[in-house]
Amino acid sequence: MTTTEVGSARRRKEDARLITGRTTWTENVTLPGMLHLAILRSPMAHARITSIDVSPALETKGVVAAFSGRDVADVQGALPCAWPVTEDMVHPDRPPIAVDEVKFMGEAVAVVAARSRAAALDAVAAIDVDYEPLPAVLDMEAALADGADLVHADKGTNRGYTWVFDSGEAGTGGDAGAAIDDAEVVIRRRYVQQRLIPAFMEPRSVVVDPTGDVYSIWSATQIPHILRFLIAAVTGTPEHKVRVIAPDVGGGFGGKLQVTPEELIAFVAAKRLGRPVKYTESRSESLVSAHHGRDVIQDLELAARRDGTVTGLRVKLMANMGAYMGLVGPGVPILGAFMYNAIYKFPAYRFECSGVFTNTTITDAYRGAGRPEATYAIERLMDELAVELGLDPMEVRRRNWIKAEEFPFTTVCGLQYDSGDYDKATDRAMELLGYADLRKEQQARRESGDSVQLGIGISTYTEMCGLAPSRVLGSLRYGAGGWETASVRMLPTGKVEVVTGTSPHGQGHETAWSQIVADQLGVPFDDVEVLHGDTRTSYKGLDTYGSRSLAVGGIALYNACQKVLDKAKPIAAHMLECDPADLEFTGGQFRVRGNPDGGKSLADCALAVFAAHDLPDGIEPTLDADAVYDPVNFSFPHGTHLCATEVDTETGRVTIRKYVAVDDVGRVINPLIVEGQVHGGIAQGIAQALFEEAVYDADGNLMTGTLVDYTLPTAADLPSFVTDRTESPAPDHPLGTKGVGEAGTIASTPAVVNAIVDALRPMGVNDIAMPCTPERVWRAVQGGAA
Amino acid sequence: MIPPSFDYAAPTTVDEAVSTLRDAGEDAKVIAGGQSLLPLLRMRFAAPSTLVDLGGVDELRHVREDGDAIVIGAMVTHARVLRDPLVKEHLPLLAQATSTVADRQIRHRGTFAGSLAHADPAGDLPAVALVLGAEMEIVGPNGRRVVPAGEFFVDYLESVVAPDEVLVSVRVPKQGSWVGRYEKFNRVAQGWALVGVAAMVRRENGAVAEARVGLTNMGSTPLRASAAEAALAGADSPDAVGAAAARAAADTRPSDDMLASADYRRHLAGVLTKRAVAGLV
């Protein structure tokens, strides 16, 4: 194996079509005879539909069809949930179009198909609906109280499930309750993970083309394979008659890890009308109807000794599911459950989570999915513990974290952390930040009473990614496995086609996968073409989410390459008239060991199998190979993020002065792509800390329904980040890679909030709710000073 | 989203624009740069029967000197304001405030007069027009009238311009010996101002001789902070400026909404006034 490509900062293959405007987004797909759909959405959070009349829409120019949920009630199916986390989880059927009752603002109530999008929108506005308002359930604590109004009256409860992990009961650690009872110090806090909106830049779009008995579905989705399987399952269409294509997809961040009402609506419309249909949401529709993220209330108790050693942690969550269970929504907090102990050697741990229904948009995976919440909680708590004990916050962490020589380390959750070096990453981060100098400046500003105070925030994180060993997912009641596939096809000219089951939407798989193949097969980078996202070419796969693509799909690809070499070897030996055992593969050539001349390349072998005139007896004339890799473990990237903030105490404005991230994501295929993932991840985590929040009013109206109100940071709102890496290879597979997609988001939120609280600590501030808007910070300063 | 249907007229003279408006009835709407109107149309928050586009009225594209004032036509964009030498020389406050409006692309299309006619209390330029003492020249079926900025803004998104009238130009007195500064406070760079303060000061002997303070988003219209203005006169030290600026929000009734509470807005008005004035003395 040569390694000229892996580790190099290859510029991306994907870019050429993207920087020239010559790519295919789903919204670009236009088919002859195509109709455009528009969806009428509920303006109310909870109401009975007392009457609905679509006939005015039918009278509008250019309209071909209009239907309500009642009209398609028998054929529209229900949206799937793939993760019933407990046996008794309450899982109300979710119709794509509401039938008698709307349960959140933005829910579809009627659909129009018309010759143009403008005509469809005009017609939707003409539909008459009468609603009888029902009480909107919005507050999770109120929802769980006795006698609460119900989101689903027929279910008798707003509690979707309660899921518990207890290290004492599991036998993986001690009794957290006892640890808390016996503790020298207990830190008790409530933190709120506000509701966020993934806000991928490309609005969701779907085209369905019924041709004969085959349905071709283009969708801006992260999960073409899962979508195909579930469309077939939900609609009763034979799976082989469903083709899903995810062309270039403009970001996802978990937000496109969903089987959506809009996809099913388009399917039902195409089936009814026998014509291709397209639906593309507007941004304001996207903000109210695409799934939201986070929205968790965390009650936390951390027990410790006076020397800073943590003795136990108890976590109790309420997780807002919204009005229904999303595709993997119930499991999102469970993904976090194993991460509250983070990088630390806690001896006892208990986690309990209740999923709660409210009359709001559903929540589901959003970048990090459970792990940012966990990391935020523990990293905020470690700071609070340090303050309580009068210790430096980094020192408290060091006293508790797993040392490099202790890997592999089995945690209190029973997970085996694969590798890492927390000291090394932390030391590097401290050096890059100039930690000591900033502490001095902080002291000086405090003493002079400067109106601008300085704070330093720490976040030492790990995460579990590379979802996931299938057996583990099975034990957690997840509905699918966690393997991934790859196929390598050798073309007669020696060029290589790779088919991957991952489904990139910005991650650069075409580039990174080409680098892996180039090294393994000894072919030029440019000779590799990576195919993905069309179930006709990539019929099997589990798609892209949870930082899994490289950590799982990359290994499948590596294994497929080895199979190609295994197939080629006897053919090369035949051509070289030698024993296969005497051959080695170096520099892209099979050569007789010890003889640098006269080798045969893989291209030579490919041509030989194409002709198939002279192959060894019994050899199948192909070099193509498939591999499926089911990971033996998660992978556990880690790192230390440090943030220095300036807080204007007069206005409450927070400015990030310096942000340092030292991440360890194992071995790196393409450092440029890794750096990009880290940058983007940090930005999204900062956005949670400072800028973003989905807000409902008391009636359940989404107040942040446009990008005017849901404030995404711009270039002018963010600093440049200082990034570096340490490298602890993953020991469980030959590439040594871990995942990087979510790391930045997981790490950065607590780093920023810790920095703000650190700046204001002398004023008596020990917490600020996220997002830390200028007003909230200013109020904290007022309250603290009073 | 796509706007609802409307008729479209593209007059080439002011007179033609006015007669088109009169004929089209009161659901007609003038469009200049359209940067405020188009999002409203796309969200279907507005549904005019006719759009009367001033884009083809060449006589509205002027920036010209008129004695002690600069006259800015209705089709002069923010970008044009920013590069105009007369504005740079005589109205540096307007230039500086304009540079904070929205973003580059919107400044290329949006117009100074349009942002005044839109009368959004969260818009940056209405408060600036107030402190500059601008005068609005309005043309309608009954001829021309001139309305000072202080009488121009009626309520939230409402000015004195009648449905059949056109704001054709804005006459802005040169700053002369007055210096000015606009302080804008928003949550993200592309956000509207939570609060903005346009301050102008005439200095004498190192002290504030006279001050004008205009407030953005501190009520349903842009406001003058007259209590602070009075208190600032004679201020000769940072402490005096600070004490006077603290009165900026006196008698205001700012909105209490998701973006900011009324208390916080009042507080910000004081801080921003202090900062704006402190930068000028």
Next chain:
Amino acid sequence: MTRVSMKVDGVEYEDEVEPRTLLVHHLREHLGKVGTVVGCDTSNCGACTVLMSDPEGRQQGVKSCSVLAVQADGREITTIEGLSGPDRTLHPVQRAFHQAHGLQCGFCTPGMIMAAVDLLAENPDPSEAEIREGLEGNLCRCTGYQNIVRAVREASAEIRGSGGGAEPAPPSQRAGEAQTPDSGLPREDVPDETIPQPVP
């Protein structure tokens, strides 16, 4: 319907449009210019940015979702698809976005590139702060903007022909001096390969 004529990417077009037609929809649906995309309905995201001439003929960045097609009558428009040269050589800003990894999913990229071209036309040598402010009308959810800023600086240096020698190093390059195996920056030993050109 109203007749409009405009020159788009060097070609004259004359069409009948409904007055309510947005310029971006005219470009995409009537002229097939699907390189320009729509990301929002409130003119926040900037994904639809194109260059459009003003009455004096000056090309300026505008949000084509906030211009009616009828308002663009008689104007000259450049989209992402018309940015490269006649022999399809990439514009320096396009090249720099590729070199600096200034895009991930690529959805904001057409608008971001056009906004950057517009910024550099007015300010050929912007500082990091000026770039960040100059792009405040464009949202990106993937990159955290850092490599976009880097791309614009690199493009600025290339356009000015200075090679960027006078540019202070952006912060990420300081991390590039790190003692770790590879701190994520383009390595010296990787050639700037030619970008494959799309088929016309």
